[in-house]
Amino acid sequence: MAGGDLWGAGASAVVLAVLLVVACALLVRERRTGRRLRALVREVSAPAPEAPSPRRSRAAIVVNPTKFAHLDEQALLRRQAYTAAVFRSHGWEDPLWLETTPTERGAEQAREALGRGVDIVLAAGGDGTVRAVAEGVAGTGVPMGLLPAGTGNLLARNLEVPHADLAAALDLVFSAPDTAVDVGWLTVDRTGADADPERHLFLVMAGLGFDAAMMAGVEDRLKRHLGYGAYVVSGARALWGPQARVRVRVDDGEEVGVRTRAVIVGNCGRLTRNLVLMPDARIDDGLLDAVVLSPRGGIAWGEVAWAIVTRDRRGQRRVQRLRGRSVEVRCTDPQEVELDGDPIGTALRIRVAVEPAALLVRCPPLPPLPR
Incomplete structure (x- = not known):
């Protein structure tokens, strides 16, 4: 083959090789571009991931069934259905219902509710149920609400929570602020030398003497028929008892010996709408x-009644007023003791102390503290 022909054949081979390389490069580039386009199409056409649904709030309602014994089963079911419907209407889950028992009066149920992550624990019962629920939630930062159902409803009266209108009480759950309130702690020494005395939380009042004897004398039958009047009947029975010799100490002050019918220590001071035992208590x-x-x-009791009705703040020989962070009372003879209206037996010594701002309660705003 001539040299020119060889050169031409070689040049053709080189050109062909170059064209082949270029074609391969274009093919690879096209495939890469195709993969990117297909991936982009899949990304665009793929359904967007669903946003997680927001967590709905949930309440627990600790119910004392004895306070609803007057209702038949259908009435109870209607009451529960109405309550659940109110929560759903506000975007909440149906409430968790927990009933108290004679041995577990509310604190255990409140702790169970907290363990299940509820946003508020509501007490549906009397002052004993309210006190027990408060003991379960105090210090946790989870608020307590009130759906009063008892006779006294002492805390509800002091916080202006409706105690005879379920709809109005439920409305506060969704409209009222959480308010930090104090709790009281009652330490009960029944023998006067108890190395391990009992300790109870209370919210309204703890007392020793006449008021506790009056509470202990209230019969459930009378409470069902007379309501608050049952306390009047029991009080009349206990009115003429003997005075007790006690020694009282406020904070770290000196003990003072007095003869008394009752020593009542209050975290708040209202007994009924118009009867205020401690007008300055907050x-x-x-x-x-x-x-x-x-x-x-009788005349002396009249003086006491007048001092209470007129909300006398000065005090007098029949009604001495004290204030402090703690109050201790030692008795010569055992005296009846009560807290928030529930009698708890006799004791020779009690100590009452305050724990400030330990409990959140959903209730109408409190008046500002005086400066």
Whole structure:
């Protein structure tokens, strides 16, 4: 083959090789571009991941069934259905219902509710149920609400929570702020030398003497028929008992010996709408108020009643007023003791102390503290 022909054949081979390389490069590039386009199409056409549904709030309702014994089964079911419907209408889950028992009066149920992550624990019962639920939630940062169902409803009265209108009480769950309030702690020494005394939380008042004897004398039958009037009947029975010799100490002060019918220590001071035992008591001031009642005879009881009705703040020989962070009372003879209206037996010594701002309660705003 001539040299020119060889050169031409070689050049053709080189050109062909170059064209082949270029074709391969274009093919690889096209495939890569195709893969990117297909991936882009898949990404665009793929359904967007669903946003997680927001967590709905949930309440627990700790119910004392004895307070609803007057209702038949259908009435109870209607009450529960209405309550659940109210929560659903506000975007909440159906509430968790937990019933108290004679041995577990509310604190255990409240702790169970907290373990299940609820946003508020509501007490549906009397003052004993409210107190027990408060003991379960105090210090946790989870608020307590009130759906009152008892006779006294002492805390509800002091916080202006409706105690005879379920709809109005439920409305506060969704409209009222959470308010930090104080709790009281009652330490009960039944023998006077108890190395391991009992300790109970209370919210309204703890007392020793006449008021506790009055509470202990209230019969359930009378409460069902007379309501608050049952306490009047029991009080009349206990009115003429003997005075007790006690020694009282406020904070770290000196003990003072007195003869008294009752020593009542209050975290707040209202008994009924118009009956205020301690007019200066506030549930959010970090202090306890106390009254020492020392009447003897009918005229003296009249003086006590007048001092209470007129909301006398000065005190007098029949009604001494005290204030501090703690109050201790030692008795010569065992005296009846009560807290928030529930009698708890006799004791020779009690100590009452305040724990400020330990509990959140959903209730109407409290008046500002005086400066």
